[in-house]
Structures are given as structure tokens and as C-alpha cells.
Amino acid sequence: MSTILTEVEARETSEGARILSQKSVVHPKTHVGGFNPTANSLVTNNYTVKCVYCGEAHYSASCKKVVSVKDRKEVLIRMGRCFVCLKSSHRVRDCESHRNCRYCHRRHHQSLCEPQTTNQHDHNVEQVTPVEDTTANTINTVKSRQLVSLQTARAEATNGSETSIENVRILFDNGSQRSYITDSLKTRLGLSPIRKEKLNLNTFGYSKFKTQNCDVVRVYLRKPGSENLYCINALSFPTICSALPSPVDLSAYPVLNELELADCQVSPGQNHIDILVGSDFYWSLVTGEIIRTERGLKAVCSTLGWLISGPAETAVTEELAHTHSNLAISYFNESSSSESQDDQLVTALKKFWEVETLGIECIENAPSDDIFLQGLKFKGNRYEVGLPWIGDHVKLSDNRDPCFSSLKLLHKRLLKNPDIVREYDCVIQDQLERGIIERIPMQQTNKEKGSIHYMPHHPVIRKGRSTTKVRVVYDGSAKLKESGLSLNDCLQTGPNLIPRLFDVVVRFRSHLIALTADIEKAFLMIGISDSDRDMLRFLWFKDPHREDSEVVQFRFTRLVFGMRPSPAILGAVIAHHTHKYHDSQPELCQCIERSLYVDDLIAGADTIGNAFKLYKTAKSVMSDGGFNLRKWNSNSPSLLTMIKSEQNNQKPKLEFDRVKELEPHSDNLLGIQWFHEPDEFRFCFGELQAHARGLPSNKRTVLRVTAAILDPMGFLSPFVILLKVMFQTLKSLC
Structure with a gap:
């Protein structure tokens, strides 16, 4: 029994409390033959365990002869040992050990701790001191979960x-x-x-x-x-x-x-x-x-x-x-890069096949729209909100220098096409005139780090558009080199307040009289609080037609489309505005809630009279919130004539409200070609066919052409399914 007791007590390994018969052991990084020392080797190696208090073969913290802390301290003082590591030749203030007591975390050895010596094993496990209990309860010691x-x-x-x-x-x-x-x-x-x-x-x-x-x-x-x-x-x-x-x-x-x-x-x-x-x-x-x-x-x-x-x-x-x-x-495996591309290809095709993804997918655990209305106020003729920052986001560093370099490269490309430069500058000057952006005063150009941010921008050329052909796109996802974060990384995304595309189109086709419109520059009609405007800065030129033009700093006073929370902010503000008319205009509120897809109103009525009433009330209500519904279209020539006459007789309410020419013949309705008077959806593949002929013959081309066909109603399923089967066949062959 004494041998067993010695073995149990020897399982308290201490690098400071043991006295070695030879020199200190150095932990090797490798062992010959792969041998790793175990607890049993503590007894059979070239040293013996010896208690500093009584001198017997057990560890000092387990001594049963010298139990009280007072008696143990007297032994250490008499032997000239340290109260922290129990070694000799130095005192506590000179001890190089960084260990503290395991129980109270103070600066002494655990064998000198009062709570430890009085009841060190009073836990959810049984005592291991008696030899009989130790051997009998080796397996069934703990009754709780492991x-x-x-x-x-x-x-x-x-x-x-x-x-x-x-x-x-x-x-x-x-x-x-x-x-x-x-x-x-x-x-x-x-x-x-x-x-x-x-x-x-x-x-x-x-x-x-x-x-x-x-x-x-x-x-x-x-x-x-x-x-x-x-x-x-x-x-x-x-x-x-x-x-x-x-x-x-x-x-x-x-x-x-x-x-x-x-x-x-x-x-x-x-x-x-x-x-x-x-x-x-x-x-x-x-x-x-x-x-x-x-x-x-x-x-x-x-x-x-x-x-x-x-x-x-x-x-x-x-x-x-x-x-x-x-x-x-x-x-990481470079040889699997082709497999990775195929895997991504299959994932993209799977998403394309899923009917449930026809609408914008909801984000799990997204914050409620109330967060996006904090600080909301109606100022002048529009709503104004603050940006929905993530609570513990890291402050963004000043990125003016990389944005300046990016602007120089952009300018070099734009100068090759003077027409694009002119229209690009006209967009910015028009926004400056309307108050959408403002020039930053000289005294505010330098502010505290983390309180300013510059957004890079680039043009998107839109062919065949009746409105602006050059669109300036601002990149809120551009990451900073120092932190690896972007502006969007610091902003909450928000809930999905957009109705499903399939449902919007089905409801639209159920009306006898169709009526469509869109909100002019919808995102730019919402103001941004003064405290957040410096996070929406950008750089442009005083005279962009000159290579050595002076660079000017601007900032947005309105909501920017390139930010991640912009769709949620727009949806929340419109929902808040229309809710004020819930009692007086319940049918209109329901129509906007169910038929407004971001900034496109896709609605209708059963009669021309009801459709004209919808036009007047929708335009008036949205105008009161600073939103201008424009580009009205219908499958009824009579209704279009009434709308045009109404527009010619009214004086514009807002500075951005202009009488627009009614769109002739056809319109792009959420990506689908809609012909007004015959009230038909038509699919034209001439451009897609010409584009496909210039692509390489591989699986990715098949997927690219298939995904380019937008058909939320499934009209083309008998045709599209052939392309899908072709892709599956190619995937199985190679």
C-alpha cells in the first residue's frame, strides 16, 4: 500500500518543488525512437522526488506531516528557500519564476495557500487522498457530463x-x-x-x-x-x-x-x-x-x-x-485549382437553378429596420438619417493617398475619351448644383484619424439608355491596406425589405390596366446626417480636361448607392413615410409595399379611372417625402394621354421634378422586355447569340450564357432546361 501511495503522490509534477539527485532535466524537443516520457517515468528516471518540508519521497504540496502554512514557512525560512519556487539561494523579490498560486493567484507557492491547505480538493470530484478511495474510484469518480x-x-x-x-x-x-x-x-x-x-x-x-x-x-x-x-x-x-x-x-x-x-x-x-x-x-x-x-x-x-x-x-x-x-x-493545394473552379461553377449553377433565389435572399439575424431609422428627421423637403455603424467596428484609417493614386489612373484612362470625361464631370457638377454633394471647406480638409474616409469611383457606360449614359459608381467595398477593412465592413447590412421579384411580376400581370414608374435618383433623395458626411468623401478635379488639374475634395450629403446598407435604408425610410398615410390612403400604402421593387413601381388597376387615381395619389404622397415618381408607362394609350396632360398642367413641386417624355413602344421591366400597347413580354436573343459566338467553347461559357437569360416567370423553361442538361452532360464527361 505504501508503494501505491507513493505512486499517487508522485503524480504531482512540479518543476520548482522537486529536489533532483542529479542536474536539472532539460525538456528535449524530440526523443529517440519517438519515446515520450509519461508519468511513470517520473519515478524511474535519474532523479527522485523529495518534499522540502519533511524530506520524504512525495511532492511538497502533498505533505501530510507539515500541514499548516505557518509551520511550512518556518521550514523554508530555516532552510533559506524561496516562498515562490521553493528553491534555495534566493528570496521572493529575486525569484525569476513567473508562476503565481494556482488557487488565489498571489505571489507564493500553492503549498503555502490557506484555502488550498484547508480544503484543496472540495470540488465535484471525490477525494483522492485515501488509498482505498483512489483505487476504487478511478473510473467512476465523476457523475456529471464529461x-x-x-x-x-x-x-x-x-x-x-x-x-x-x-x-x-x-x-x-x-x-x-x-x-x-x-x-x-x-x-x-x-x-x-x-x-x-x-x-x-x-x-x-x-x-x-x-x-x-x-x-x-x-x-x-x-x-x-x-x-x-x-x-x-x-x-x-x-x-x-x-x-x-x-x-x-x-x-x-x-x-x-x-x-x-x-x-x-x-x-x-x-x-x-x-x-x-x-x-x-x-x-x-x-x-x-x-x-x-x-x-x-x-x-x-x-x-x-x-x-x-x-x-x-x-x-x-x-x-x-x-x-x-x-x-x-x-x-492549400495549387494542384486542385481546376477542381476549385469546377466546384465554384457547380455552386453557381445550383444557385441559378433554385427557384427560391429569384428574389433577394434574406439575411439571417439581420437587424430590424428600426436601427436604420435612428436619428431620422424630415429636414427641408427630404428625410435625413445617420449611417448604421457596427457598434465595435475598428476606426478606418485615412485613405486619401491610395484614393488619390486611384484617381490619377482613372483620369489617365478617361482622357483618352473626351466625351466620357465631359459627361463624367457633368454628373458631378449636376450633383453639386442640386446639393447632393458639397465641396469641403479648406479648414475641414484635415480631421482626426478615423473620422474621414474617401471612396474611390469609376464610370459605368450604359448603352441604349434614355437617361444618363455615364453613371458614376462609388465603391464602398474598397479595402484599406493597413486594416484590410472597407467602409461596408463597418456598416450593418440591414433587413431585406424588398418584395420577391416573382410575386411582383405576377401581381403586375393580374391587372387589366398596367402602370409603371420609377423614383428619380431614389438613394440620392435621402439626406445623411452632418456627423457622417466626412466618411463619404471623394476626390475629383477642378478642371478634368487638364492633365495637371487641381484635385478638389467633395463629400456626399445624400445616401450613396455603393454602400451596403443603402437598400435597407431606402426601404425603411419609404416604409416609414408611407405608414403616415396608412389611415388616409390604405390601398396606396399596400400597393407601394407590395409593388415597389427598390425604386421601380410595378403596379396597375382594373380600370383607367382607378389607374389615374393611383398615379395622382402615388405621385403626391411620394413627393411629400422628397421622392419624385417619373417615367410613367402603361399599356393604355388613354391613360398615358391623361398623365401627360396632367404633367403639362402642373407646376413642378421639387427642384428635381421635370416633365419626362413618355417612353415609346417598350420598356425594360426589371430586366424583362415589356412592350406597352400589345402588353407582351418578349425575349430577344440576337445580342446574346452574337456575344456567345465570341466566347471559348467550354463549360463556363455554357453556364455564362445560361445565366444571362433572365426569366423569373419560367416562360423559357423548355428552352433553358436544354442548356442545363448540356452543362450536366459536359460536367460528367470531363
């Missing part, structure tokens, strides 16, 4: 210059081929990408994968209190895994009780993982020494401390009972 501990560590992460240091939690996973770092930590440390890599990513349980470009950054790790830095290269990714539970209670594992753990204390709410160390750097940080317990838990030695992993016999709280790891299986 918790599996993963290899986690606490460390300090820094950049190369050590100008920024962050406390991080690390997950060691040699089942991952690569190491990862969260985008958030990358931004906080100010890490610059050393290169980009293309990854094939897939999740457990799924055979498909997608390709994504990731930044590779270099980060330095060190043990808290140490000066030794360990460098790893990691791929930046938004999220590594869900929060992992706190380290297990080791009071039931005497063999591990005095180890210097790498993750021994977790503050509430700090369970998230910042870095994952994969197989590429795993063995650079893990030395290889392993201590095993009879109950399944293991300790692996690393340069950051001992890593605990395996099934743990401890009670599982409600919080931990629902904690699951969601690590993504990620790998």
Missing part, C-alpha cells in the same frame, strides 16, 4: 517592432495544416501582409470547398514575463472558432497539480481564440514531453507552458454543455 479539454495557451502577441502588444489566447491544433490569426487581432497589432495566399476552405461534414484569398502576416509570441520571442506566419481570417471553455479544474489530478500551465486563468468573457497554431509551427513551440494521467487527461510541454488536453472529469456547467468547436478544415 468535458474535453483542448490545447490552449495564454501569451503575449506583438509585431516586429513591439510597438503594439496584445494578450491573446492560442489554440494548438496539429490537425490543421496552417496557422491562423483573427482579422481583429491583425488590425489591433497593425500587422502588414507579407504576401497573399489562395486557400481552399471547407467545413466538417461538407465535401465542397470554396476558394478565398487570405493575407499572410508575421506575428511574434512570447510567454508572459519572458523576453524570448517565437515567430510564426499565420493566415488572417475573420473567425477561427467559437469560444472555448476555461481550463479544467486540476485539483483531482495531483500529477498535474504543480505544473506551470500555459492557460491557467481565464477572466469571464475572455474565452475566444485569437490565434490557431497548426502543424506548420506546432512543433516549433511544443517540445514533445508528455505527462499522462490514468484518467485520460494529458499535459504536453511547450515553450509557453504546459498544454492540457483530453477528457476531463469535471462538472459541466450549462454554458459549457452547449459549447462546441466549429473549426474549419482549411488547406
